[in-house]
Amino acid sequence: MKIENDYKNDFIESWDLIEQFYRRYPDKEEPFTKDALKLIKKMRRLGLDEELRAGQSLWFLLLSRNRFHGIDKEPHLKIVFLGENKMSVKSSINEIETTHELKVEYDGYLEKVTNELLAQKIIFNEYNYEEDEFDSLFE
Numbered sequence: 001m002k003i004e005n006d007y008k009n010d011f012i013e014s015w016d017l018i019e020q021f022y023r024r025y026p027d028k029e030e031p032f033t034k035d036a037l038k039l040i041k042k043m044r045r046l047g048l049d050e051e052l053r054a055g056q057s058l059w060f061l062l063l064s065r066n067r068f069h070g071i072d073k074e075p076h077l078k079i080v081f082l083g084e085n086k087m088s089v090k091s092s093i094n095e096i097e098t099t100h101e102l103k104v105e106y107d108g109y110l111e112k113v114t115n116e117l118l119a120q121k122i123i124f125n126e127y128n129y130e131e132d133e134f135d136s137l138f139e
Contacts, residue, residue: 007067007122008050015049021056032081034103042106049120067124075120077113
C-alpha cells in the first residue's frame, strides 16, 4: 500500500517543518533556538529524520514513530529546550515515563531512549475524533 511506503518522506518533511519553526525565532528573543537547531542538525546527520516524526506543541519538540501528527498514548519523546545548553527529555515508552534534565547533546541518555523509540513499530495513526458541538464556533 502506497501510504505505508511514503512514511519516510512524511518523516523528513516533519523535520523540515521543525527546522523552519525554530529558525523563525532569533536567539536573542528565544534563547533556546540555538540549542534546538544544534540538536536537530545532529539527529538529522544520523538519519533519524527518516525514522522518526518530529513535531512541536508550543515549545516542545516531539519525536514519535507515528505516521501522522498526533500523540495519544503512543511511545514518544518530548524535549523542552531550557536555554543555556540545557534540555529536559521526557520519554514515554512501553507505558513507562521518565524525565531527565541534560546538556543539549545527542549522546548518552537521549541516544539510549531514541534507540528504544526506534525499536517501536511505525504507527499508522488516523484518529477519528467525534465532532464536538463547540467545533462549529471555530469554523
